[in-house]
Amino acid sequence: MSEDNTYRLQGLSCTNCAAKFEKNIQQISTVEDVELNFGASKLKIKGLVTVEQLEEAGAFDGIKVYQESEQPTEDSTPFWKKNANFPTLLSLFFIIVGYTFLFQIGEDHMLTIGSFAVAIIIGGAVLFKEGFKNLLHLDFDMKTLMTIAIIGAVLIGEWAEGAVVVFLFALSEVLESYSMDKARRSITSLINITPKEALIKRNNEYVNVLVKDINIGDIMLVKPGNKIAMDGQVINGGSSINQSSITGESIPVFKTKGDEVYAGTLNEEGSLEVLVTKRAEDTTIAKIIHLVEEAQAEKAPSQKLVDRFAKYYTPAIMLVSLLVAIVPPLLFGATWSTWIYQGLAVLVVGCPCALVISTPVAIVTAIGNAARNGVLIKGGIHLEQTGRLQVVAFDKTGTLTKGTPEVTTVMPFSEHTEEKILTYAAAIEEFSQHPLATAITNAFKKKSGEKITADNFNSITGKGATASIGKINYKIGSPSLFEDHPTFSDDLVKKIAQLQAGGNTVVLLANDEEILGLFGIADTVRKGTHTIIEQLHRIGIKQSVMLTGDNQLTGEAIGKSIGISDIKTNLMPEDKLDAIRAIQQSYGNVAMIGDGVNDAPALATATVGVAMGSAGTDAALETADIALMGDDLEKLPYTIDLSRKALKVIKQNIGLAFGLKLAALLLTIPGLLTLWIAIIADMGATLIVVLNSLRLMRSRFL
Structure with missing residues (x-):
């Protein structure tokens, strides 16, 4: 009988590595199906498999595997101090030694060549191991292309450039891994905000119990200054609770008998007795984590386009590289060594890493930022659609009021x-x-x-x-x-x-x-609603609409007082649906803001359905494309602004990835492309794309 298991991963550095890791797992005989979520660093497997087998499949990239229930320890060691990066630093040392000999005793001296050779061997050991293995299987990924290029450089006597290429490639791998880990911390920070155990009443006294062993109906004691471990209802006591981890609210909310509290929130002042109402895997924070991870796994339209393009891009680059290497010598009598070198440089600059990573890293970062600020965006497609909104339609009761x-x-x-x-x-x-x-x-x-x-x-x-x-x-x-x-x-x-x-x-x-x-x-x-409507128009929303079942007198009085530009009154649910369709025909992309339960047809028909006040509301979390976890409209302008910034970043990333590579490839026409220019163009494109995306981590709406 097959088993379904979910694992968390550490060390998953790039999309190519993720694809290879997934392929290696599929080759395990007891594995029936594999689903790898690169953005969330999460793995789902159907079949019988051990952690050791999985880590062996990911040994080429140093991937560590943990059970889903485990909380991976966050490595706070600066990346330049990590043992795994020592070979890169040692390679740099021998390159410096090699260039010192090159200027003192010449490039053909054995000490010079020996220094560069040692730099190549030390810095490229892991690269060559995977590259040669891939060559045997005719698997042409990034490491295969780099291995061919470096071997080619050595064969035509370009020892110095081969060593520099090895070092720069190793450095780019380290920086890319560091940057992606930073982007993923939005998820790990959510995972780690809930305590591992809680004080539970057993036999009339409170004892520490692991959260996985806490049952519905247990009584939990939450002391001042402690985080709440489980969702529940206050049965005794009163205290201010900081709910920012769930709702994004900066101001604590006072909770007393009968009020709901959520796992991961902070009890600030009083002592509370709480009746546990949900198991650990069903708490609001657990659902948020699950939905954010699923959102990061879902490919946005621009990512699907890039992935389709990349499928044909790599074979095309290999063909171009071959033609650059052989056409000038065969047809025009050019020097073989010069144009083989140029062909190798084309191979290096053509690595698709920057292009492939251009969209997912931006999506991961933006969705993570939103989650930390109390906004749940349930997929890259919804992020992109929100960035293109022209009209925002509001339900009145419970949303604007x-x-x-x-x-x-x-x-x-x-x-x-x-x-x-x-x-x-x-x-x-x-x-x-x-x-x-x-x-x-x-x-x-x-x-x-x-x-x-x-x-x-x-x-x-x-x-x-x-x-x-x-x-x-x-x-x-x-x-x-x-x-x-x-x-x-x-x-x-x-x-x-x-x-x-x-x-x-x-x-x-x-x-x-x-x-x-x-x-x-x-x-x-609601307080501040007029300001929110003004902010929406300021960031480019062309039309704000209020849809209400109230009479015209009441509806227009409220709508005009807050600056709504179009007020539609006396509407039944089916009328609201028709109104949304009419708006879409006139303007295109429209968001419907409601409570996630009422007005369901209109929410489903709108380009983007946004649920208000969704903390603890299962229906809202499941049905809406975007959920504002706090009962707070102020998050709406922030969400649209963040989505528009993410769209810009994605376009910038794709343009930068193409632009840098195209500029480098054009250097082959006059024969000026060198290996070190090629690797800098490839590494530069990847790092610029990642760093540009990481700007979204600090995105705030002003």
């Missing part, structure tokens, strides 16, 4: 006070479950007034309620409930209309003799 109505206006009439009408209204509404009733009772609680009791409560469906306070009967509800009241006047109608024009729902309070006052209640706009 807080989603819970609040009292915005208290207007007493005659001799009555705000405190009195709020106290009387709250006494009646205490018996109702309606959201508007809850808004009034919440407003009263904030005022901390003296509570009174109402009797004989009676609900009037769809309109309001009645009750008695003392011996007087009171009525509260919508204006339509009071149209036959003796004090319902034209002046009152104007006041109601003004409040409704501002997006408020109006509630009146009256007794049999007079209307005591009114309340304006609205779903209030």
Whole structure:
């Protein structure tokens, strides 16, 4: 019976090495299927295999293999101090010695040649071992091409250049490995933020238990200053929790009994008892890690294009190299050694490494940066599409607004006070479950007034309620409930209309003799929403749209107050879907921002579906293309800006990879291309591409 196992990798330095590692594993007889995620350094295998077998398959690149449950220790040793890099430094030493002899006693002296030969052997031992093995199997990867080039240089007497090429190639491998490890730290930093064990109540006392042995229903104690190890619900205590690792929020959130807490977040001040609600592999942070890794494995459209091109690029370069080496001597009587040398240089400069790595390193870095800032982008394709957005459409309730109505206006009439009408209204509404009733009772609680009791409560469906306070009967509800009241006047109608024009729902309070006052209640706009809309337009979003089921008066009042340019009201879910399709026909790429559960058709139809406040919400994490983990729209401009920067970086990388190689190849026309120019062009292109991509790690939205 076959087994499915997942492993984490260390030392996976380049895409060519990843492809070869995968191929070596496939040759193990007990392995049925292999899936290697280069961006996340992760390996999935179907079949029976040992870690030792896997490490043997990756020995050519020094790849270390760990079980998925293990947390690989991060090597903090500076890369120039690592033992694996010692041969590179020693090779440089013998090159310096060789050039010293070259200038003192000439290039043909045995000491000069011997020094360069030692530099080639020491610096290129690993390269040659793999290169020769590949030659026997007719496997023409980068190391094979380099081996042929260096051997050719030695055969035509270019000992110095052969040694320099070996050193520069080894140095580029070291730097590329270092850079890719740095790009991947966004994942390892997520993996390592959760504690390995927690204090769990067993037999009425707290003991340390490994997270993998903690069960749903266990009671966990979280002391001040400790990280929370498991997702759960607070059952005792209260404390401020720093949730930045999950939601990207910089301000701690106070949690008390009944509130959810997440693994990997930091308990700052109080002690908490938490009921564990999820196993370690199902926690929110575990899902985020899984989804980010899957996102980095998914190839973006530009990467697929580059991969298809690279498939034909390497054979083409080998053919060009052969033609450069033999055509001038055969057809034009040129010197064989000169043009064989030029052909070898073409072989070196044509290595496709920079081109192949140009897109994935940018995708890995951008998605990792977003994850650290509380934004989950679920694939390279979504990153690219977000970078091309023209229009952003918002669901109103719970997205642009807080989603819970609040009292915005208290207007007493005659001799009555705000405190009195709020106290009387709250006494009646205490018996109702309606959201508007809850808004009034919440407003009263904030005022901390003296509570009174109402009797004989009676609900009037769809309109309001009645009750008695003392011996007087009171009525509260919508204006339509009071149209036959003796004090319902034209002046009152104007006041109601003004409040409704501002997006408020109006509630009146009256007794049999007079209307005591009114309340304006609205779903209030999120703080800073107007600024967010301005930022979106500033970074190039052509149109902002609000899609809401509210009436036109309410919808336009809210939309205009925050700077939305297009407001569509009275929409059912199917109408929102039609609206998204119409926008796509007019503008092209459109994002729909909602809660990830409601308005599902519109979210699915939009070019990019963005879910709000997704921390702990399984449905939102699974359905959205992008999830804003905190209940915070401020991350939206950052996400679009990051995606646009990533698109620019990808285009720059592809242009740089092609440009440097083309410039070097053009030097073959006058016969000026040398091996050291070729290797610098190849190494330079790779390093520039990687370093350019790493700029995305520090990308911040201003």
